[in-house]
Amino acid sequence: MKSYRTILKTELKLSLRGMDMLIFAVIMPIIVLVVLGIIYGIKPAFEGASYTFIQQSFGALASIAICAGGVMGLPLVVSDYRSKQILKRFKVTPISPVTILIVEVTIYFLYALISLLTLLAVAVLFFGFKMQGSILQFILGWILVMVSMFSIGMMVGGIAKNSKIAGILASVLYFPMLIFSGATVPYEIMPKAMQNVVDILPLTQGIKILKSATLGLPMDNVLLSILAMVAIALICSFVAIRLFKWE
Amino acid sequence: MEDVIKVEHLSKSYGNLKAVDDFSFSVKRGKVFGLLGANGAGKSTTIDCVLGTKKADSGVVSVLGMNPTTNRKELFGQVGVQFQETHYQENIKVGELCEVTASLYKKPVDYKSLLKKFGVADKINTHVKELSCGQKQRLFIVLALIPSPQVVFLDELTTGLDARARRDVWQILSKLKANGLTILLTSHYMDEVEILCDEICILKMGKSVFYGTVPEAISKSPHDKFEDAYLWYTDEEVTQNEVI
Numbered sequence: 167m168k169s170y171r172t173i174l175k176t177e178l179k180l181s182l183r184g185m186d187m188l189i190f191a192v193i194m195p196i197i198v199l200v201v202l203g204i205i206y207g208i209k210p211a212f213e214g215a216s217y218t219f220i221q222q223s224f225g226a227l228a229s230i231a232i233c234a235g236g237v238m239g240l241p242l243v244v245s246d247y248r249s250k251q252i253l254k255r256f257k258v259t260p261i262s263p264v265t266i267l268i269v270e271v272t273i274y275f276l277y278a279l280i281s282l283l284t285l286l287a288v289a290v291l292f293f294g295f296k297m298q299g300s301i302l303q304f305i306l307g308w309i310l311v312m313v314s315m316f317s318i319g320m321m322v323g324g325i326a327k328n329s330k331i332a333g334i335l336a337s338v339l340y341f342p343m344l345i346f347s348g349a350t351v352p353y354e355i356m357p358k359a360m361q362n363v364v365d366i367l368p369l370t371q372g373i374k375i376l377k378s379a380t381l382g383l384p385m386d387n388v389l390l391s392i393l394a395m396v397a398i399a400l401i402c403s404f405v406a407i408r409l410f411k412w413e
Numbered sequence: 414m415e416d417v418i419k420v421e422h423l424s425k426s427y428g429n430l431k432a433v434d435d436f437s438f439s440v441k442r443g444k445v446f447g448l449l450g451a452n453g454a455g456k457s458t459t460i461d462c463v464l465g466t467k468k469a470d471s472g473v474v475s476v477l478g479m480n481p482t483t484n485r486k487e488l489f490g491q492v493g494v495q496f497q498e499t500h501y502q503e504n505i506k507v508g509e510l511c512e513v514t515a516s517l518y519k520k521p522v523d524y525k526s527l528l529k530k531f532g533v534a535d536k537i538n539t540h541v542k543e544l545s546c547g548q549k550q551r552l553f554i555v556l557a558l559i560p561s562p563q564v565v566f567l568d569e570l571t572t573g574l575d576a577r578a579r580r581d582v583w584q585i586l587s588k589l590k591a592n593g594l595t596i597l598l599t600s601h602y603m604d605e606v607e608i609l610c611d612e613i614c615i616l617k618m619g620k621s622v623f624y625g626t627v628p629e630a631i632s633k634s635p636h637d638k639f640e641d642a643y644l645w646y647t648d649e650e651v652t653q654n655e656v657i
Contacts, residue, residue, distance in 0.1 A: 252500060257464075
């Protein structure tokens with residue numbers, strides 16, 4: 167426990183010193199929220215809708231930090247620490263190298279949490295946001311999306327041959343999901359054909375869950391999305407654990 | 414005297430390449446053991462197998478009477494390790510690296526006094542990457558000593574150091590040895606091996622070609638300088654030429 171706390175403190179400092187996660191996981195979602203707020207204001211999502219555009223987008227915005235930490239932050243840090251032999255160094259101490267992986271997961275969890283809270287504060291204060299659905303359902307969905315995205319990241323970081331390959335894979339996963347899954351560009355304004363294509367992205371499914379929970383829509387509609395998220399989490403975790411390369 | 418490190422019939426292959434081939438040696442308490450050989454001779458693989466960071470194909474390893482794989486937690490509370498080209502987090506500072514390292518052990522030595530002893534106490538708020546090579550190596554010795562170890566493994570500690578910095582490291586190691594620490598080191602510098610090591614083993618393509626003291630190595634070779642003797646043991650061509 168003492169090791170975990172000390173490593174967490176140091177790794178947090180290092181992460182903040184790097185600035186990139188602060189920008190991509192905390193500041194960027196706020197900017198997207200403000201831009202959408204300025205464009206759509208507190209207008210209903212569509213004519214006759216019982217919720218605003220911002221309410222409809224909130225779940226998507228909350229997933230930006232999860233996506234940044236899960237498929238960009240985690241793979242990069244894991245492969246970097248392996249190539250720097252930091253994981254190997256832990257193997258010759260009384261502490262398991264798993265500890266430092268848990269620390270990294272904690273850090274990206276914290277970024278996602280801070281992003282969620284700041285988004286909530288800005289949305290409530292400036293755009294009249296109200297959670298229409300169940301808060302518990304939203305939190306469960308948020309955790310499910312996080313577990314699923316983090317397991318993708320752990321798998322990529324754990325099995326990528328080196329930092330360079332991890333970086334390429336992370337970019338291939340991160341940028342399409344950031345732009346096309348509905349996280350930044352709203353899914354609703356995409357043409358139907360495009361929606362069908364982007365449905366293949368894991369985060370698109372995750373966002374559907376969060377959206378449903380925020381708006382209080384029946385969860386039966388997103389049952390398939392929930393199953394997809396659970397399947398991804400199970401498969402990627404399994405692969406990550408079985409094939410993880412420590413050096 | 415008890416064997417702190419005991420290795421029997423260690424073998425390790427990568428595919429068809431025999432990196433270490435039926436290698437046995439032991440290091441007694443308070444002794445400095447030098448593992449020598451050209452790059453690729455099997456030094457680092459041997460250290461990896463002894464520490465359990467690589468799995469040996471066959472052979473028995475014990476360190477402080479323990480198996481490094483099954484007694485990992487207990488053993489590595491008493492062992493200090495410095496890998497070849499030790500790396501660290503990109504933006505980490507000296508003090509932070511020491512603090513994290515200390516947090517891994519039950520009874521760590523006060524790292525601030527260690528930093529002071531090794532003349533890098535004023536660097537505590539400096540980024541590790543900004544240290545000079547000599548300062549870095551002294552920091553890595555500090556890290557290896559934080560657990561208050563009974564035995565330390567130092568892989569190419571002085572590679573890349575200038576003459577002055579190497580002398581400083583020798584002095585430090587001599588003092589540690591005088592305090593009863595057992596040391597296993599690898600090195601490419603025969604002058605330092607001659608000064609520091611009680612016993613050496615010369616590896617060539619994974620096989621031990623000499624095992625004994627430095628004077629023995631010289632007397633069993635046709636040379637009277639250790640460096641020449643070392644080259645004689647490791648270099649096939651020289652041997653053949655001299656036979657001719």
